[in-house]
Amino acid sequence: MQPKINKDETILSVKKLGKKIGGRDIVRNLSFEVRAGEIFGFLGPNGAGKTTTIRMLVGLASPSEGSIHIAGYDLQKDFMKAISHVGCIVENPELYPYLTGLENLELFARMTGIPDERIFKAVEQVELTDRINDLVRTYSLGMKQRLGIAQALLHQPKLLILDEPTNGLDPAGIRDMRSFVRQLAREEGIGIFISSHILHEIQNLCDRVAIIQNGQLLQIGPIDQLTGVHSLVEWKLEPFEEGLLLLQSLPYIAKVLQTGNSKVTVQMPLDKIAETNHYLLKHDIRVSEISPRRQTLEDLFFDITGGFGL
Numbered sequence: 407m408q409p410k411i412n413k414d415e416t417i418l419s420v421k422k423l424g425k426k427i428g429g430r431d432i433v434r435n436l437s438f439e440v441r442a443g444e445i446f447g448f449l450g451p452n453g454a455g456k457t458t459t460i461r462m463l464v465g466l467a468s469p470s471e472g473s474i475h476i477a478g479y480d481l482q483k484d485f486m487k488a489i490s491h492v493g494c495i496v497e498n499p500e501l502y503p504y505l506t507g508l509e510n511l512e513l514f515a516r517m518t519g520i521p522d523e524r525i526f527k528a529v530e531q532v533e534l535t536d537r538i539n540d541l542v543r544t545y546s547l548g549m550k551q552r553l554g555i556a557q558a559l560l561h562q563p564k565l566l567i568l569d570e571p572t573n574g575l576d577p578a579g580i581r582d583m584r585s586f587v588r589q590l591a592r593e594e595g596i597g598i599f600i601s602s603h604i605l606h607e608i609q610n611l612c613d614r615v616a617i618i619q620n621g622q623l624l625q626i627g628p629i630d631q632l633t634g635v636h637s638l639v640e641w642k643l644e645p646f647e648e649g650l651l652l653l654q655s656l657p658y659i660a661k662v663l664q665t666g667n668s669k670v671t672v673q674m675p676l677d678k679i680a681e682t683n684h685y686l687l688k689h690d691i692r693v694s695e696i697s698p699r700r701q702t703l704e705d706l707f708f709d710i711t712g713g714f715g716l
């Protein structure tokens with residue numbers, strides 16, 4: 407029987423979190439929540455403060471300001487209770503290659519006092535049943551990741567923290583990861599916090615995202631709401647510089663997002679395409695391509711972070 411999921415239950419609540427290291431603000435005034443059954447993406451360019459935030463969420467670093475509550479428990483005041491609801495896989499999990507997947511989990515379960523019967527459930531949850539009796543040294547990176555996640559699920563956490571989970575995985579590995587992460591959220595009601603810089607992965611997987619830069623929150627919200635706001639149109643123009651200047655002079659062209667290979671992508675209303683095309687042609691600009699599309703998470707990310715560091 408599937409557990410009843412209360413989607414209003416807040417699993418992780420971060421309020422006004424701050425971290426100073428050597429007098430420098432690494433994380434500032436960061437607030438967000440992750441609810442039961444929700445997949446929450448945490449994005450930011452290199453050096454934005456993602457790892458520092460995760461280190462605070464799992465108790466490896468203490469906040470200079472603010473609070474973290476996990477399943478209602480204050481991580482600072484009630485550490486053991488709060489952390490007992492967290493499963494995390496940060497970097498590569500510790501696994502023994504000359505033991506089978508099952509033996510690895512049995513060893514870990516015994517060391518941490520978890521009953522054996524939980525193991526099969528966790529193996530099922532990460533879709534590793536077929537290979538669980540094989541030696542870990544024969545596993546692909548994706549299978550090792552899944553075994554690591556099974557290990558993190560053994561104590562039935564309400565919050566799962568995954569730091570760059572698709573790093574190094576091939577497309578099939580990424581697809582498998584996406585499938586069971588969705589199931590963990592939808593069927594088990596686990597709140598899932600994923601940091602990543604692979605933006606299309608986040609776009610396909612997460613319900614909501616937070617984008618941070620310089621330790622501060624820039625945007626937070628459901629992906630559809632954040633990305634559906636603008637329509638983008640890519641133009642291929644010749645001569646390019648003159649065409650670009652003309653486009654920029656139009657009052658309804660909101661933003662120029664990318665240039666290269668005689669192409670420019672601008673934010674503009676779709677019903678102005680014909681008018682714009684006519685205007686360019688009238689000024690002897692050859693328009694060889696016009697491609698309208700919806701704004702992606704990647705566009706939004708580059709737009710608001712300035713596109714640095716990815």
Ligand SMILES: Nc1ncnc2c1ncn2[C@@H]1O[C@H](COP(=O)(O)OP(=O)(O)OP(=O)(O)O)[C@@H](O)[C@H]1O
Nearest residue numbers: 427428432450451452453454455456457458459603
């Ligand atoms: N122990 C430390 N001492 C000094 N500076 C630090 C320390 N830890 C992190 N920083 C600095 O804090 C900033 C944020 O680092 P952090 O590793 O949290 O970023 P990140 O978003 O995880 O980046 P990446 O995607 O590159 O891992 C960086 O400028 C980093 O140099």
